[in-house]
Amino acid sequence: MSTETEPRWRRLEPDQRREQILDCAIRLFGERPYAEVSTTDIAREAGVARGLINHYFGSKRGLYLEVVRRMVTVPVADRSAVPDGPLAERVEFSVDWLLDVISARGKTWVAVLGTEGVGNDPEVERILAEADEMAAENLVRTVGMRDVEPAGAELRAIVRAFGGMVKAAGREWITHGTLTREQVQLVLTEQLTTLLGETFPHVQRL
Amino acid sequence: MSTETEPRWRRLEPDQRREQILDCAIRLFGERPYAEVSTTDIAREAGVARGLINHYFGSKRGLYLEVVRRMVTVPVADRSAVPDGPLAERVEFSVDWLLDVISARGKTWVAVLGTEGVGNDPEVERILAEADEMAAENLVRTVGMRDVEPAGAELRAIVRAFGGMVKAAGREWITHGTLTREQVQLVLTEQLTTLLGETFPHVQRL
């Protein structure tokens, strides 16, 4: 008989194992609501003992927060490619880039933005708020509103509000198919142009 | 000694008891995330046995859905009070009415719409989608876009997208206090006016 013994499990680098578990968790949390995904399910999916999840993420909640954090992270725009024309053109470019990002994320993206409903988790809310803030900041810089720096706080708040429309429009396009990309592009471009070019100055004058 | 015996508990009409439990659940779910509110907590709050919750709502999830349904229901606008002027005026009136509703709900409202996170409950999503649809429908009728009836589907989709901005702007105003009501009013009015008066015709021509 052979002394060659197949190891019952492989010992991975902490980072690898963490990543693997996280991937499975992302998949499962994307399919079912939080309460209906047990750590046992995740452990089975990852082919791992349940206790290992606690070892790496502390608790189920900790793992969940990691998942949210991961899915909500948005890449930063390459600002060197932004045209140097009038506001409308810069806005159009930015919106186009935004829709590219959304398109690339596709199903994963909508899983994040699907409304959860009652029962706010302050921690989750904080993560989401930070992501919104970064997205708004990013958008403002990309369209290059350098001349309104002193009113930055108000501007960012308004752009964050606009972000709500971006998400909703994205859902109409990606998940419901009730709007085409061209339609969304047109709507968001015109809206944002008006918002930055006309409405915002009016708001400042209030 | 008196034969007068104080009842250990009162027997209520099913509807009353249901309502009472629902009220307590709304309060608690508004304060803490779903997973951190136990049925025991709700039962204690309502001064009732835990089993009774299951009797009335089947499961904790069933109760939760009821809570969401209740909080998300938006009153229908009184269309007789809408002015008969140009689009901009009708829009301003509608937005004002909308902000009144939001203001009245206040903290409760943001508790529902505030958190978006991973772990979508399809049932919850359906409820929210229906509410969005009704709100959009309501808004379209209130501003009186009768002349575009044939393109109703596209218009409603666009207005639903706008609804995303309403929610986000409402959060900036109510929870974060980063915008005043006047600012929100101005932004939403101008945006919606542009959207209906200019952008929508462009979209139709696509």
Next chain:
DNA sequence: ATTAGCTATTGACACACTGACAACAACTTG
């Protein structure tokens, strides 16, 4: 007033899930 019937409400039981921890085994290093 008393009793009988109805059902709203309770209390306890069984089961599922989570987090903690000590023992174990895969891998590394000298």
Next chain:
DNA sequence: CAAGTTGTTGTCAGTGTGTCAATAGCTAAT
């Protein structure tokens, strides 16, 4: 090849949920 390191496992106690038979508040008939 031996000894240490630590990634991984399996189990245990505590907590929360759903079910169900028994109980008790209420009402109407006698």
